[in-house]
Amino acid sequence: MKKTKLGRNRERIETIVYPVMFGILIMVLWQTGLLHKLLHTDDYILPYPDKIINIITDNSDKIMVNVWASVEVALCGLLLGSVIGYLIAIIASAFPTYGAGGLTIVSAFNAIPIVALAPVIINWTKDVSTVAEERSMVAKILVVTVTSMAAMSVNAYRGLTELPQFSDDLMKTYAAGRLTEFVKLRLPNSLPYIFTALRVSVPGSVIGALVSEYFAEYIIGVGRQIRENILIAQYATAWAYIIVACLIGILMYVLLMIVEAIFLRKRR
Amino acid sequence: MRKLKCILTSKPFVTLCWIILLIVIWEIFASVVAQTKRTPENVMPHLSGIIESVFSDKKINGSQTVLEMVLENAAATLSRAGIGYLIGIVLGFVLALLMSLSGVIEKIAFPYLMLIQLIPILGMAPIINAITGDIAVSRIVIAAILTFYPVATNTIAGFKAIEPAKHELMYSYAANKFQIYTKTMIPFCIPYFFTGLKISAPMAITASILVDTLQGGIGLGCLLSQSLKGAMTRYVFWDIVFFSALIGILSFYLMGVIENLLCRYKRAGGSGKKE
Numbered sequence: 001m002k003k004t005k006l007g008r009n010r011e012r013i014e015t016i017v018y019p020v021m022f023g024i025l026i027m028v029l030w031q032t033g034l035l036h037k038l039l040h041t042d043d044y045i046l047p048y049p050d051k052i053i054n055i056i057t058d059n060s061d062k063i064m065v066n067v068w069a070s071v072e073v074a075l076c077g078l079l080l081g082s083v084i085g086y087l088i089a090i091i092a093s094a095f096p097t098y099g100a101g102g103l104t105i106v107s108a109f110n111a112i113p114i115v116a117l118a119p120v121i122i123n124w125t126k127d128v129s130t131v132a133e134e135r136s137m138v139a140k141i142l143v144v145t146v147t148s149m150a151a152m153s154v155n156a157y158r159g160l161t162e163l164p165q166f167s168d169d170l171m172k173t174y175a176a177g178r179l180t181e182f183v184k185l186r187l188p189n190s191l192p193y194i195f196t197a198l199r200v201s202v203p204g205s206v207i208g209a210l211v212s213e214y215f216a217e218y219i220i221g222v223g224r225q226i227r228e229n230i231l232i233a234q235y236a237t238a239w240a241y242i243i244v245a246c247l248i249g250i251l252m253y254v255l256l257m258i259v260e261a262i263f264l265r266k267r268r
Numbered sequence: 269m270r271k272l273k274c275i276l277t278s279k280p281f282v283t284l285c286w287i288i289l290l291i292v293i294w295e296i297f298a299s300v301v302a303q304t305k306r307t308p309e310n311v312m313p314h315l316s317g318i319i320e321s322v323f324s325d326k327k328i329n330g331s332q333t334v335l336e337m338v339l340e341n342a343a344a345t346l347s348r349a350g351i352g353y354l355i356g357i358v359l360g361f362v363l364a365l366l367m368s369l370s371g372v373i374e375k376i377a378f379p380y381l382m383l384i385q386l387i388p389i390l391g392m393a394p395i396i397n398a399i400t401g402d403i404a405v406s407r408i409v410i411a412a413i414l415t416f417y418p419v420a421t422n423t424i425a426g427f428k429a430i431e432p433a434k435h436e437l438m439y440s441y442a443a444n445k446f447q448i449y450t451k452t453m454i455p456f457c458i459p460y461f462f463t464g465l466k467i468s469a470p471m472a473i474t475a476s477i478l479v480d481t482l483q484g485g486i487g488l489g490c491l492l493s494q495s496l497k498g499a500m501t502r503y504v505f506w507d508i509v510f511f512s513a514l515i516g517i518l519s520f521y522l523m524g525v526i527e528n529l530l531c532r533y534k535r536a537g538g539s540g541k542k543e
Contacts, residue, residue: 242391
C-alpha cells in the first residue's frame with residue numbers, strides 16, 4: 001500500500017520534472033548560442049532570451065496598448081461568434097432536416113482560409129466608419145466572429161440534440177412545453193459541448209485576430225507589430241511581440257479552463 | 269408523394285438548397301452594391317462576373333490569362349503546402365508512436381504538445397521566414413508545424429482509446445511488441461489519425477498562402493496582395509478568394525475520401541476525437 005503511494009508520487013513528480021527539465025535544456029541551449037548553430041542562424045535574428053525579456057520590460061507600455069487591441073478583437077469576436085453560433089444551433093435543432101444541412105454549410109466556412117476571408121471582410125466594412133481605427137476594428141472582429149462561429153454551432157447542435165436516453169420522453173410525460181424542455185433539458189445538456197467548442201475557438205480567435213491584423217488598414221495589434229518590426233529588421237522587438245502573443249494564447253486558455261472548472265464542477 | 273418527400277429531405281438536396289440560398293443572398297447584395305458603389309467589383313462583384321473572369325481569354329500581364337496565372341501560382345503554393353503537410357504527417361505520427369512506446373518521451377512531449385496548440389504559429393510566420401531565410405523553405409516549415417500537432421495529438425488519443433480487452437487478447441496470443449503495434453494499435457488509431465489530417469489540411473493551405481503574402485515572388489498569397497494593391501484587375505483577387513476557399517473545403521473532404529478508401533471496414537461509429 002505504501003509502495004503504490006510512493007510509486008504514484010514518483011509518477012506525479014516525473015510528469016512535472018521531465019518537461020521542466022526539457023524546457024530548461026532548451027533555454028540553456030538558446031542562451032549559450034548552441035541553438036543558433038543548430039538552426040544555422042545568428043543572435044541578430046534569434047536574440048538571446050535575456051535581451052528579449054529586457055525589451056518586454058522596457059517597452060511594457062507600448063506592448064500593452066497592442067496587447068489590448070488584439071485581446072479586444074479576439075474576445076469580442078469570440079463572444080459574438082459563439083452567441084451567433086449557439087443561436088444557429090438552436091434554430092437548427094428546431095428544424096432538424098434543414099438545420100443539419102445548414103450546419104454542413106457553416107462548418108464548410110471553417111475550411112475557408114482566414115487569409116482569403118480577412119481581405120474580403122475588410123473590403124465589406126469600408127463604409128462602417130470614417131475613422132480607420134474603428135473600421136479596422138469592426139473588420140477584425142468580424143473575421144474572428146466567422147472563424148469561431150463554426151466550432152460553436154456544430155458542437156452546440158450536438159449538445160442540444162444528443163440527449164440522454166429517454167430524457168425527452170420524460171419531458172413529454174410531464175407535458176412540458178418546448179420552452180420548458182429547452183430550458184430544463186437541452187440547455188443544461190449542451191453546456192459541456194459549449195466548452196468543447198470554446199477549447200477549439202479560444203486559440204483560434206487569437207490566431208484569427210493576429211492574422212486579420214496583417215490585412216487591416218490601421219496598424220495596431222500584436223500580430224501586426226511582429227510583421228512591422230521584421231520589415232524594419234528589428235528582430236529582437238519582433239521576438240518580444242511573439243513571446244507576448246504566445247502568453248496571450250496560453251493565458252486565455254488557462255482562463256477558459258478555470259471558467260470551465262467552475263461551471264462544470266457539479267458534473268465531474 | 270412519399271417519394272417526393274424523400275427527395276425533399278435527402279441530404280444532397282438540403283445542401284443544394286442551402287447553396288442556392290447563399291448564391292441568392294450574394295446576388296442580392298451584389299445588385300445593391302452595383303447600384304450604390306462606383307467600383308462594385310472591389311466590394312462585391314456579381315458571381316457571373318467572377319466566373320466570366322475565370323474563363324475569359326484576355327491576357328492580363330502580357331502572356332497569361334487569369335486562369336493560367338492563378339493556376340500557376342496555386343501550383344507553387346499548393347506543392348509547398350503539400351510537402352510541408354507530408355513532413356508534418358510523418359513527424360506527427362512518429363512522435364505519437366514514440367510517445368506511446370516510451371513513458372519518458374510522453375511525459376516530456378505531452379505538455380509541449382498542448383502548449384504549441386495555444387501558440388499562434390501563423391503569427392510567427394514572419395520570424396520563421398527570417399530564420400530560414402528562404403520563403404519556399406519557411407512555407408514548408410510552417411505548414412509542417414501546423415500539421416504536426418493535430419496529427420500527433422489525435423493519433424495519441426487513438427492509441428489511448430484502445431480497449432484493454434484487445435491488449436489482453438494480444439497478450440494471451442503471446443504477441444510481441446511489433447505485432448501488437450502492427451495488428452491492433454496502428455489499425456485502431458487510423459480514424460483518429462485521419463481526424464488530425466482533416467483538421468490540419470486546410471490549416472496547411474492557409475499557412476502557405478499567408479507566408480506568400482510576406483514576400484514577393486510566386487504564390488497565391490503574393491498574387492492576392494498584388495491584386496489588392498491594384499497591380500492587376502480586382503477579379504484576380506476574387507478568383508483567388510474563391511479558389512482558396514474551394515481548395516480548403518476540398519482538402520478536408522479529400523481526406524475523408526482517402527480515409528474511406530483505406531479503411532472501408534470501419535465506418536460504424538469511430539470517427540475519432542475532435543480536437
